[in-house]
Amino acid sequence: MMQGMFTAKSAVIAQQRRLDTIANNLANINTTGFKASRADFKDTLYTTMHRPVEPQNASLILGSGVLVSATVRSFLAGTPIQTGIGLDFCLTQDGFFTVMNGQSEKLYTRDGSFAVSNEDGGRFLVTADGFYVLDKAGSRITLPEGDISNLKLDTAGSLSIGSEEPFATLGIAAFKNNGGLMAAGRNCFIETEASGSAELLEEPNVQQGFLESSNVDLSEEITKLIRSQRAFSFAATALTTADEMHAMANNMRSS
């Protein structure tokens, strides 16, 4: 009956979604290579209101609230943080490390905090979640004999131990449209039709001994949080008002 109630409800839900997005950003403020998202809104369908006298007016329209139109991810680079650990890598430019999960799916990540996995087949370079880091050819990186603490990386992404010849080159991929990538959790992204296919970078600019911090801006998120909270309570006020008006209509008969 009363459109205002449903309109206010849509606003409460939309603001709730935005609060969820902000909370997720804040929760990941210390996640290596995390990229912040934001929720965008759009107004919804408009219906024409009936004007009780002629002529009817097509511009006499009534909106029905708000929807989350998209969550947009910012791919701005985070600050490189020095760790001094030989297995920590940081991409200083656009690009992603190519990794492979247990289902042999290719994933892409900005998180370069790698580890060594000792398996039957040898020693492999893996992510913190145990996903294999892939080289330029798309195969797993086997670490040769030698002391891992002597692992060296040149800026082009070639790995070597000590003064020996490079044994592998990190596969650093870039996409035409990072915004089209789909988050797969565990700091990884999956390529989609919208992102375009992965293209290997020739000069990726990788830094050893650094990690990319999260690009969440705390002050911005808190500002958004306050705004969202206010918008939420305004919508809740509108909902209460609509409810009170309903009550008034229901109590029209005095006896």
Add this chain to the structure above:
Amino acid sequence: MLRSLYLSATHMLVQRRKVDVITNNIANMDTAGYKADKLVSRSFKDMLLVQTGKPAALSSVGPLNTGVHIDELITSFKEGSLEPTGRTLDLAIAGDGFFTVSTLAGERYTRNGAFMLNSEGFLVTADGNRVLGTAGFIQLDSPEFSIDELGNVINAEGETAGSLKLVHFEDKAGLSKLGDGLFINRSNQAAQAADGAKVFQGFLETSNTEAANEVFELMAASRTYETSQRVIRMLDDSLAKAVNEIGRV
């Protein structure tokens, strides 16, 4: 007496509609490029009361108002403030003008510049409608592009990739909202090139809803609604007295 019942009822209906419109403004207080609406009401035509049994020249008693109805919706095209986002695909217009968007049903206009690239590299709105340039669609290879104040798009390789079609309308009363941030031109006037508009990259135009004002309007409308409701109750009581108590022995 019965006429005043109907009169109060028309007033309640109008206040209810007002609350619906205000609520929509509040709901969209964080929607980029949203323009707030205001509902205007007016009274029905006055009726002339006449006395019966008198000559026509002397019969007139005076006008009688028959209530109020919704009349028109005025959209405020006041500019919202520009909010920096740092995202290259976020565009905002300062000054009078609209982005032109191509939909299946024809050209539409929007002030919401939160754009994206689709799988073919076209600049699209969040709903996937392509943004129009002065010479066709805007196609980019990567989101690393720059755009000057006049709307000229320069891609990552430094080449010109078109120019945004920015339009403006002399009389904005002909623009009507369609949802999804889009406006349709319902009047006969043609869209003109927006010369005064400046495009800012990395910014979004915030909604022009003024929260404090809307909440005030909301309170006013709901209290006015309450007043009319009280009047109806009072009239109902009076009618009850007239029917049940007058003439009781």
